[in-house]
Amino acid sequence: MITVSAPPDTTVGELRASGHVQSSVKDEIRRNLLSALRSGRDPWPGILGFGATVLPQLERALIAGHDVVLLGERGQGKTRLLRTLVGLLDEWTPVIAGAELGEHPYEPITPASLRRAADLGDELPVTWRHRSERYSEKLATPDTSVGDLVGDVDPIKVAEGRSLGDPETIHFGLIPRAHRGVMAVNELPDLAERIQVAMLNVMEERDIQVRGYNLRLPLDVLLVASANPEDYTNRGRIITPLKDRFGAEVRTHYPLEVADEIAVIGQESETVAEVPEYLFEVLARLTRMLRESSSVDQRSGVSARFAIAGAETVAAAALQRSARVGEPESVARPVDLGTVVPVLRGKVEFESGEEGRELELLEHLLRRATAETVRERLGGIDLAPLVTAVEDGGQVVTGELVSAAELLASLPDIEVIDVIGCRLGARTAGERAAAVEFALEGLYLARRIAKETEDDGRTVYI
Structure with missing residues (x-):
């Protein structure tokens, strides 16, 4: 829900002059969560029955800056809880106008944005993105591909005349597009193990690798996931290296009262x-x-x-x-x-x-x-x-x-x-x-x- 209208479009030079300070997504969430706790405001609207159990654990994980996996049976409110994380982001954040990944004006990361920043300097155009646009969600299904999550070569861009070695021929997947936001993967164990492997760099090094491209994108993203214990241990599983990269595993439950x-x-x-x-x-x-x-x-x-x-x-x-x-x-x-x-x-x-x-x-x-x-x-x-x-x-x-x-x-x-x-x-x-x-x-x-x-x-x- 939009409560404050977006600030006017500006340039990166004017943004610096205004005193704007860049924060990472995890710092942003930590700051807003602590502010809510200090003021007595409920940071988890609509979440019932978790007040003395799940929520304190999740809050500690977010304050620590951890990626989180919620583990629980079906219908325990895991997805709803993940979606409330968007309320802990700043309502508006500056992005490079027209940038494919919504990069911060102070820190362009794609080749196209780096080139524009070098050419335009302080005149680089800046617009504002609402927090509701900074949450991405993917239901893990067996047919999910590496290209869906990370990215792949875009044949249309190649057909336009670019060479295969040009990093601008890459079509970015959901995780890079969640840059400076929250990325949720529901039912993570249902992802094929080879697809989970593609997420290892995102979890640890905070970058992505697409096919043979020598491309490093320093992603700023909070990765959260949900899993069912039955899938977690039997039909599907989270591979050990990926499980190890989640900073916190929080068990959910059905209402106790x-x-x-x-x-x-x-x-x-x-x-x-x-x-x-x-x-x-x-x-x-x-x-x-x-x-x-x-x-x-x-x-x-x-x-x-x-x-x-x-x-x-x-x-x-x-x-x-x-x-x-x-x-x-x-x-x-x-x-x-x-x-x-x-x-x-x-x-x-x-x-x-x-x-x-x-x-x-x-x-x-x-x-x-x-x-x-x-x-x-x-x-x-x-x-x-x-x-x-x-x-x-x-x-x-x-x-x-x-x-x-x-x-x-x-x-x-x-x-x-x-x-x-x-x-x-x-x-x-x-x-x-x-x-x-x-x-x-x-x-x-x-x-x-x-x-x-x-x-x-x-x-x-x-």
């Missing part, structure tokens, strides 16, 4: 209808149970995207219902939680011995997660009057195609319903219907009332 998991779901999900927070909590608890289940392959992990996609699916079910029954508002209810099981089954890797039982396991854990959330959210409320009212013939009807108004109309007129709504922050009719259904589902799971599903898909608490 339920509250952090809920916050991640709320922050990352794009819901098309209102989803009460206690339903987020059910999904958070379900995700955490899957991560602890012996029926799930824990080597692959259970991504935070599981719960995020679940929240979006629940919201979609609520919007679908409101469209079909003509409700004025769309509020998700516990009945919508059942829609996540068949949709998200493929996002979990089960152990081979559980083949054919995936849906059964997910449904069982969803019931457990719901029961735990009800105890947490409604603990201390005497629900006996609601149980008595239902047992005395006050049947409550719900279902995927039952409107909130219809559900509320089937409720007995007792005070505890208002108490439940108040505890769960229900204000509108849709929110009240969701709150009462949540309490009824908890009573059913505690075996205090019964539940029957009719042929038309309606569910009756009796």
Whole structure:
């Protein structure tokens, strides 16, 4: 996000006269990180659950000037964390106008920029680059080539009449183009080993070598990467010399607290209808149970995207219902939680011995997660009057195609319903219907009332 407009274009002579001081990328990040810590400003906006574990380690690595690899299972926020590094760069930095690699006016490094600097002297034109343009990212895939990352000969430039020995015939790859910025490589172990070898000079000598060219570019770049432990040790690996060149290896993890998991779901999900927070909590608890289940392959992990996609699916079910029954508002209810099981089954890797039982396991854990959330959210409320009212013939009807108004109309007129709504922050009719259904589902799971599903898909608490 641009908060300050770019300074006016100038020349290198005027830049020197203004007192501008050149800093390396790592010095720049260190200075801005320390400034944020001293002022109490959060340097990691949007990063949840890492405050006491991952972030202190990463901060120490950046202050030390180390290149960093983040090691963790899928869906732990590694890429999001890497992308926040751009916020630690200066908002605007001067570059040589028209330079291919965005070189600093005080330090041109390509043959073309060196020639222009020699010819123009203090009149070398300078423009300004925003920090958002100084972050590059590459998903490592098996078909990634040395040319993609480092560079290769550009046949078009050769065809224009330059000789093959001319360094200006080189087309620079992503790493040189990240000069004076941050270069992130996601899933680094998926790079072929011969491609990783091409990165050794970048990591240690801070230069590149392209084919047989005698070209040395003193690159100023912070190199960061992410890796999955499964790939790191088995299917793919980071070669030992490259691993040795990373100054820091930081282990990430899934949220340690339920509250952090809920916050991640709320922050990352794009819901098309209102989803009460206690339903987020059910999904958070379900995700955490899957991560602890012996029926799930824990080597692959259970991504935070599981719960995020679940929240979006629940919201979609609520919007679908409101469209079909003509409700004025769309509020998700516990009945919508059942829609996540068949949709998200493929996002979990089960152990081979559980083949054919995936849906059964997910449904069982969803019931457990719901029961735990009800105890947490409604603990201390005497629900006996609601149980008595239902047992005395006050049947409550719900279902995927039952409107909130219809559900509320089937409720007995007792005070505890208002108490439940108040505890769960229900204000509108849709929110009240969701709150009462949540309490009824908890009573059913505690075996205090019964539940029957009719042929038309309606569910009756009796």
